[in-house]
Amino acid sequence: MLSASASLQSTWIALADPTRRSILERLSRGEARVTEIASPYSMSLNAVSKHIRVLERARLIRRRRAGREHFLSFNPDPLTSAASWIEEQRSLWMSRLDALDALLQAQNAAAAKTPKRKDKSR
């Protein structure tokens, strides 16, 4: 089982490649066979299979076997956790900037109480 950070890492790696993103886009419209996925790309089935394996490792796609056929489908869960992680980072920085704003306003208030020097820069 992957740790939370390792699985985020594998999500970034999977999404870093444009071919893999377009495979996901195709699968987000519905389940497809491996051969159907490969057909729009000017690369070998083997090369496409490698991309598919990366996506499977990142749990972004699932594979279902029906007889000889392999069907692939999109699993959005890792994207959701990646998005929520990004959102956490955003709110973290936002809180830091809130703290900066509060500090600057506190300095204004302190300066108003003890006007040691007037800043006439305006």
Add this chain to the structure above:
Amino acid sequence: MNPPPQKATVQVTRRFSASAERVFDAWLDPSTAGKWLFATPTGKMVKVKIDARVGGSYLIVEQRDGVDVEHVGEYLEIDRPRRLVFTLKVPKYSQENTKLTIEIRALDSGCELTLTHEGVLPDYIASTTSGWNMILDHLAGTL
């Protein structure tokens, strides 16, 4: 095969009633930066060294639970009060350098700051996030 580490970018925008110059200086003035940038409620700021020039470095050390946590980096661009670019590394958690770009746009009143944090690594963040949230809640409450 060992793929290169993939990194995320985080961007936030915020308006300030203070001038662009004051907001800009808050990142580089040691006495101001030490109060908010890497300060935590239970920690004790032990060192704030800022060599505010391109190629200069900074070292901000806070003692948390008896352990010194260093924040180090180097200034890549300093264009007061519009743009500040620097690296950030917290060796206690990760040897990776991340890059911060601060862009400040003056408004009729106050300014708008856009922060871009590039190369944020999940494992680095995982070990620091909870601490940060606590710190910031505390700061917001005391200021």
